Amino acid sequence: MVRYWLCVTNEENWRVVKKRLVWGVSGRYRAKMESVEIGDFLIFYVKPLRIGGIFVAASEPFTSTEKVFSSEGFSEKEVFPYRVRLKPLIVPDKPVDFKPLIPKLKFITNKEMWTGHLRGAMRTIPEEDFNLIKETIMGG
Numbered sequence: 001m002v003r004y005w006l007c008v009t010n011e012e013n014w015r016v017v018k019k020r021l022v023w024g025v026s027g028r029y030r031a032k033m034e035s036v037e038i039g040d041f042l043i044f045y046v047k048p049l050r051i052g053g054i055f056v057a058a059s060e061p062f063t064s065t066e067k068v069f070s071s072e073g074f075s076e077k078e079v080f081p082y083r084v085r086l087k088p089l090i091v092p093d094k095p096v097d098f099k100p101l102i103p104k105l106k107f108i109t110n111k112e113m114w115t116g117h118l119r120g121a122m123r124t125i126p127e128e129d130f131n132l133i134k135e136t137i138m139g140g
Contacts, residue, residue: 003035004130005042006107007122012070013080014046018053018091024069024080025121032122033061033082042086043125043133045118049098051133053091057084090137101136105129 007023017023023042025033036042036057044052061084071078107125108114117123 003037003040004125004127005032005036005040005122006045006118006125007042008045008047008118008120009052010047010070010073012072014044014052016069017044017055017086018088020068021055021058021086021088022068022083023055023086024064024083026074026078026080027082029121030082032120033084036061036084041089041130042084042122043130045098046095047118050095051098051101051137052095054089054134054137055086055091056089058087059085090134092137096137101133104132 009017023044038057038060040057042055042057044055046052061082063081064083065079065081067079069078069080102108102114103111105125107123107129108117110116
């Protein structure tokens with residue numbers, strides 16, 4: 001069964017994702033990463049308040065200690081070793097504003113304190129939220 005993931009990253013690591021077509025998380029999110037399957041969809045939320053694009057998981061999750069991601073704001077030794085290879089689906093030239101989506105997204109249950117729903121590196125979201133974000137990115 002296909003899953004839809006919202007992946008939260010900063011600007012620097014978003015550039016790494018786009019360039020190297022790989023997403024990585026720390027040990028804290030290992031179990032989530034290990035449940036990603038080929039064909040799952042990953043939406044990238046780029047802090048602050050933007051949707052960068054949508055990718056498809058193109059590999060099984062794997063582990064690598066190659067330092068490709070920025071550890072700014074994390075431990076200097078953090079390499080985000082739990083990874084998955086990606087295939088771009090929709091990556092607009094300019095990121096899409098996230099704020100107008102907040103009232104419409106089901107996974108954001110507390111509309112006033114919505115940032116709490118974006119604290120982790122990755123989480124699953126309902127298919128209808130995925131479709132709404134996808135339509136928004138495509139300009140529909």
